[in-house]
Amino acid sequence: MRRLIVLAAIVVLIAGACTSGATPSPSASTGTAPSTAASESGAAGSPSGAAFDPASISGNATLSGWQSSDAENKALQDTVTAFAAAYPNVKVDYKVITGDYPTVMATNFASKNVPDVFYVDASFGTPWADQGFLLPLDDYIAKQGFDTSTFFPGYLAPFKGTDGKTYGLPKDGNTIGMAYNTADVPTAPATLADLVTAATALKGKNGLKAPMCLNPGLDRGLAFLYAQGGSIVSADGKTNMVDTPETKAAVQWYLDLFKNGLGMTAADMGDDWCGTSLGKKHAAITFEGGWLDPAMSSTYPDVKYAWGQMPTGTSGSPVTISYTAAYAIGADSKNKDQAWVLLQYLVGKDGMTKWTSGGVALPSRSDVPTPTGKDVLVAQAQFAKPGSGFMKGYADVQKAFQDAFTKEIQDKTYSADKVIEATKAAVDAALAS
Amino acid sequence: MAIASARDPRASTGIGLRSEALAGYAFVAIPMVLFFVLNIGSILYALFISVFQWNIRSGAGAFIGIQNYQNVFKDPIFIRAIQNSLYYAIVWVPLTMAVGLFLAVLVNQKLRGRTFFRAAFYFPAIASSAAVTVLWIFLAAPDGLFNGIRGALGLNPIFQLLGFGPNQNWMGDSHTALNSVILLNAWTTSGTFMLFYLASLQTIPGEVYEAAAIDGAGSWQMFWKITFPLLRPGHYFVATVAVIGALQLFDQVRIGGGTTGDPANALMTVVLYLYNLAFYKFDFDRAAAVGLILFVIIFTITLIQRRLFGSAPSW
Numbered sequence: 001m002r003r004l005i006v007l008a009a010i011v012v013l014i015a016g017a018c019t020s021g022a023t024p025s026p027s028a029s030t031g032t033a034p035s036t037a038a039s040e041s042g043a044a045g046s047p048s049g050a051a052f053d054p055a056s057i058s059g060n061a062t063l064s065g066w067q068s069s070d071a072e073n074k075a076l077q078d079t080v081t082a083f084a085a086a087y088p089n090v091k092v093d094y095k096v097i098t099g100d101y102p103t104v105m106a107t108n109f110a111s112k113n114v115p116d117v118f119y120v121d122a123s124f125g126t127p128w129a130d131q132g133f134l135l136p137l138d139d140y141i142a143k144q145g146f147d148t149s150t151f152f153p154g155y156l157a158p159f160k161g162t163d164g165k166t167y168g169l170p171k172d173g174n175t176i177g178m179a180y181n182t183a184d185v186p187t188a189p190a191t192l193a194d195l196v197t198a199a200t201a202l203k204g205k206n207g208l209k210a211p212m213c214l215n216p217g218l219d220r221g222l223a224f225l226y227a228q229g230g231s232i233v234s235a236d237g238k239t240n241m242v243d244t245p246e247t248k249a250a251v252q253w254y255l256d257l258f259k260n261g262l263g264m265t266a267a268d269m270g271d272d273w274c275g276t277s278l279g280k281k282h283a284a285i286t287f288e289g290g291w292l293d294p295a296m297s298s299t300y301p302d303v304k305y306a307w308g309q310m311p312t313g314t315s316g317s318p319v320t321i322s323y324t325a326a327y328a329i330g331a332d333s334k335n336k337d338q339a340w341v342l343l344q345y346l347v348g349k350d351g352m353t354k355w356t357s358g359g360v361a362l363p364s365r366s367d368v369p370t371p372t373g374k375d376v377l378v379a380q381a382q383f384a385k386p387g388s389g390f391m392k393g394y395a396d397v398q399k400a401f402q403d404a405f406t407k408e409i410q411d412k413t414y415s416a417d418k419v420i421e422a423t424k425a426a427v428d429a430a431l432a433s
Numbered sequence: 434m435a436i437a438s439a440r441d442p443r444a445s446t447g448i449g450l451r452s453e454a455l456a457g458y459a460f461v462a463i464p465m466v467l468f469f470v471l472n473i474g475s476i477l478y479a480l481f482i483s484v485f486q487w488n489i490r491s492g493a494g495a496f497i498g499i500q501n502y503q504n505v506f507k508d509p510i511f512i513r514a515i516q517n518s519l520y521y522a523i524v525w526v527p528l529t530m531a532v533g534l535f536l537a538v539l540v541n542q543k544l545r546g547r548t549f550f551r552a553a554f555y556f557p558a559i560a561s562s563a564a565v566t567v568l569w570i571f572l573a574a575p576d577g578l579f580n581g582i583r584g585a586l587g588l589n590p591i592f593q594l595l596g597f598g599p600n601q602n603w604m605g606d607s608h609t610a611l612n613s614v615i616l617l618n619a620w621t622t623s624g625t626f627m628l629f630y631l632a633s634l635q636t637i638p639g640e641v642y643e644a645a646a647i648d649g650a651g652s653w654q655m656f657w658k659i660t661f662p663l664l665r666p667g668h669y670f671v672a673t674v675a676v677i678g679a680l681q682l683f684d685q686v687r688i689g690g691g692t693t694g695d696p697a698n699a700l701m702t703v704v705l706y707l708y709n710l711a712f713y714k715f716d717f718d719r720a721a722a723v724g725l726i727l728f729v730i731i732f733t734i735t736l737i738q739r740r741l742f743g744s745a746p747s748w
Contacts, residue, residue, distance in 0.1 A: 103712040110489040131715055132490055267605035267696075270575035331490070395713065399510075403697040410607055410696070 075358020114330030158389025168326030188308025227313030393430030533626025633667030
């Protein structure tokens with residue numbers, strides 16, 4: 001054993017001597033700027049110095065992402081076909097990444113063999129940018145004069161690195177709205193007080209397991225915190241706002257929904273998610289995004305439901321949370337100019353109109369037509385705040401909240417104190433990291 | 434040994450022995466190279482990664498020494514992961530060994546159709562663990578088959594006394610989730626352990642039982658005085674394999690509780706924690722530190738087991 005320890009120490013010392021100072025630190029090796037990229041790719045129409053004209057670029061670009069459904073695949077294929085018509089000189093090779101997306105991308109980043117353009121979920125936007133996996137797009141945006149002001153601000157925010165640069169542009173987005181069974185709830189509750197009144201009236205009726213299906217975490221709960229003036233961090237992302245009277249009151253209000261039998265988790269209803277609970281009529285009201293619609297129409301076509309805006313709370317202003325994913329270019333992309341040509345089309349007005357007309361996604365731009373039946377969810381994007389990716393280490397904060405919240409429900413203690421305590425500690429740790 | 438050497442014609446020349454030894458080394462060289470590169474090399478590489486700020490794209494950054502190890506032990510979720518993994522090992526290993534041994538002794542009898550029973554008991558082990566876990570989640574759901582059967586059999590009052598309602602969510606409740614996984618894996622793995630014990634049982638000579646029968650020993654006495662002690666190499670092998678497997682629990686908790694070990698960290702194990710660090714937080718240096726800590730834990734426990742069960746097994 002002693003020999004093993006000595007051997008290990010020698011390896012560590014040799015390794016330290018070999019690498020200290022010789023290898024650039026991760027923070028120093030962020031993505032290459034477009035001007036360098038263009039010289040590497042050798043493509044025509046380099047953005048260095050002059051304005052960037054996407055029509056003058058030719059070559060190939062690979063495109064990858066996860067795929068949720070056949071409908072998504074078809075919508076993207078149609079969009080790529082439309083791109084080929086608009087930019088015939090750039091050939092796109094679209095390859096779906098199957099399996100666990102972050103895991104597969106980790107191996108791609110490590111081997112420096114990344115697709116030129118790929119999906120980045122909002123929760124990975126800042127971490128991947130900070131680790132140097134993504135190319136900053138600011139130079140391309142500036143040199144082409146690409147207008148980013150039409151993106152809803154809540155969708156754009158998660159793809160800023162801590163250096164303030166833009167590392168991705170939102171390909172689409174979704175807001176959390178209130179879906180309710182119209183047979184049980186004739187009109188959408190406008191305020192949280194109305195919501196509680198409507199839920200109380202439904203308790204124990206119509207074979208419902210609970211009036212509302214609720215997630216025991218910030219993935220939906222954050223919208224209720226915001227509605228009541230609560231928050232996780234300050235607007236600049238630097239101050240812990242968990243231990244404020246507003247946040248605590250909002251958490252207690254959310255816990256009381258479970259305590260008073262007005263809400264139940266999907267798991268406790270025996271369902272995999274709240275869409276199933278709405279479809280099986282285990283609950284009459286739930287809070288989801290546009291992904292609910294294809295699930296309901298394919299599995300529970302007979303259940304009549306409608307979308308309502310997230311009820312307003314004591315803050316008085318309408319507010320909800322949004323989720324999005326972006327298109328980004330890999331720092332190790334070998335075709336950066338071609339990648340940008342593809343990216344600016346996919347997130348541009350024409351590309352996004354084509355993509356969202358496929359019925360699987362909602363636009364992240366205000367100048368793209370609203371798909372049929374999605375008025376409420378798209379309109380909410382005007383005031384929605386990011387539901388993820390708005391602070392470093394948010395996944396740990398979410399986990400701390402959800403673990404403590406779930407424990408309160410399962411122990412039937414329903415006290416906000418421990419939830420606040422656990423979440424506050426997680427936010428402190430995240431801010432200090 | 435002296436007689437054997439005298440009879441061996443190659444023993445008269447040192448060249449013959451040397452070439453035989455060389456041939457032996459040549460045969461083991463390829464697997465040993467693979468072992469050193471893929472096993473020992475990986476461990477040393479993980480040690481190397483764990484003492485640097487590591488970026489998977491750009492490699493080693495600043496040298497940080499044992500900081501990752503210190504930080505890991507300060508994380509309450511890691512401590513919970515260690516507790517869960519140890520609890521799982523302490524409960525699951527004896528339970529599954531006992532069931533495996535029971536099944537092995539059962540199908541070792543001269544029963545009609547014992548081949549069928551052997552196959553039937555082993556069947557869950559050959560099914561995909563992912564598929565079986567998904568099936569188990571359905572069975573253990575609030576309106577799943579298990580709750581339905583106990584309700585139909587009128588057993589709910591007993592469960593009520595134990596604090597479980599009629600719609601208990603066995604995999605979704607933090608108080609019962611890990612025990613549900615223990616039961617699931619005891620069911621799926623006991624067949625494999627049965628097979629190991631069955632092989633070990635074949636090594637016990639029949640004469641011992643005959644002698645015991647002549648001395649008037651009953652079947653219960655024979656089991657405890659003969660079978661159980663003579664299975665010592667089998668116990669060692671099964672216990673070692675079981676503890677290593679238990680501390681590496683991953684797929685069932687990944688499917689049952691997602692990447693975050695839900696509900697409320699009840700299904701957070703050391704390997705799931707490591708996986709999260711590496712592939713969701715891209716914190717590969719800290720993940721490497723966790724991997725080495727797990728290696729040390731498993732290595733230590735295996736050494737202790739070796740001490741407890743005595744010298745190396747005879748097979």
